Amino acid sequence: MLRRCRPWAKAPVMGKNFIDRWMTTIDNVGGHYKPKEMTSKDIYNPLKTNQAWDPVASAAKFKEMTGPLKRKTGMKLDNYVDLDEAEKWMEVHHAAKRLGISESELPTLTRAIVEERWVKVYKEQSFANQQETILAAEVMLEYLDSVMFVKKNRSFYKDQVDNARSAIDNELQSRRENWKQTWYLVIGVMMFGGCALVVIAAFLNGTIDRADMIGFGNSAQNYMNSATTKATNLEPPPDYGTRYLMTPSSLELDTRNGDIEKRLVNPSLASVMAQDEEYRSQEDALTIQLINLENERRAREVREKDLMESTIVVHRKEDYDADGKYIGAAAVKSVTKDGENPFSTVTLGSFMSMAQHQFGGSRGQRFVANTSKLAAEQEIVDNKLRMVNPITEAVAAGSDAAGKTA
Secondary structure, three states: OHHHHOHHHOOOOOOOOHHHHHHHHHHHHHOOOOOOOOOHHHOOOHHHHOOOOOHHHHHHHHHHHHOOOOOOOOOOHHHOOOHHHHHHHHHHHHHHHHHOOOHHHOOOOOHHHHHHHHHHHHHHOOHHHHHHHHHHHHHHHHHHOOHHHHHHHHHHHHHHHHHHHHHHHHHHHHHHHHHHHHHHHHHHHHHHHHHHHHHHHHHHHOOOOHHHHHHHHHHHHHHHHHHHOOOOOOOOOOOOOOOOOOOOOHHHHHHHHOOHHHOOOOHHHHHHHHHHHHHHHHHHHHHHHHHHHHHHHHHHHHHHHHHHHOOOOOOOHHHEOOOOOEOOOOOOOOOOOOOOOHHHHOOHHHHHHHHHHHOOOOHHHHHHHHHHHHHHHHHHHHHHHHHHOHHHHHHHHHHHHHHHHO
C-alpha cells in the first residue's frame, strides 16, 4: 500500500506548508481502502485463468486488494444525535440533493463549493424553481455555521486517521510476512546446498560410491512419487468381461480345494448352529399349528352364525311359570354385587335366548319384513316419478287402456 500510494514521494508543491502536505497524505492513505471498490469477482479464479484453484494465493491476493477487515461503522458517540439534530440533518440532506451535492461531500463542505454549485444549478433552473435553489443554499450556509458541521467534520477526519492507521498496519504486516517467507526460502536453499556439498565431499573422499548415489536417487524419486502422485497398485487390472461371469463362489472354491469340512473349525459353533436350526423348526411347527387352530375357530364361528340365523324359536310350556313368565334363560341365576352391572355375569346361553326372544324372530319373518320394506320404497319412488313427469303417466295410462280394450 505504501508503495502504491507514496504521497511523500511526490515532488513538493510550492506555497504549501507541512500541515497541508500531511493532510494530503492522510487523505490519500485514509481513502485507499474504499467500500465496494474491490469484490471477490476481481480475484483470479480457475474459470478465468483455466488453472487449479489455489486458496492460499487467492486469500493473499484478496487481502492485498481489499485491505484489512473493517468492523462496523456508525457505532461511535458522534454518530448518535437527538431529534432536533436529526431533523436538521434531513433538511441539509435534501438541500444538498437539490444543489447536486453528494452526501459524502457534506463533512468537508466549504462556502466556495456551495457557491459554485448554487450558481450552476441556479442558471439551469427556470424562474419558478430558482427560489428553491436559493432556500437550499441558505440551508447549506446555516449548516456550515452550525455545531453539526463541526461534529461531522471532526468525525470524518477521525475516520480518515483510523483508516490510515489500519492501512499502514496492514502494509507493515504484509511486509513482515513477505520477509518471513523470504527467510524461509533462504534457509531451505542453504540447507539443500549444504547437504549437496556434504554428499559431494563424501563421494570425492570415497566414503560413498556410485551404488550409494544410485540408491539416494531412487529413494528421492520414490519419495517424490509418493508425495505428489497416487500410490501404485501392484495388482493387475481385472478382466471386466468375465469378472462376474467366471468368478467362482467361496463354496465352490472350498469344495474344489477339499476345505468344505474346515468351514466350521470351532465345534461349539456347530452345536450352537444345530440348536438354532432345531429351535427354528419347532417355531415353524408351532406357527403352523396356531394358524390351523385360528382357521378352525373362524370356520366354527361361521357355522354357528349361519345356524343362529336359520333357527326357529319354539315356545314350550315348561319354559314358562304359572304367571306366564319365561324362565328358560334364568336357569342359571346371576348373583351381582351392589352397583355391578348384571350383564357382566350373564352366560352365553342366557344372552342368546334373550337376543332370540326380544330382538328378532325367525328367518321367514325377517324375509317378509324386508320384502314389505322394499315394496313400500318402490311405491314411494313411483309416486315421485308420477309427480315429476305427468306426460309419462298419461302415456302409460293410455297404453294400459289400449291394452285393456284390445
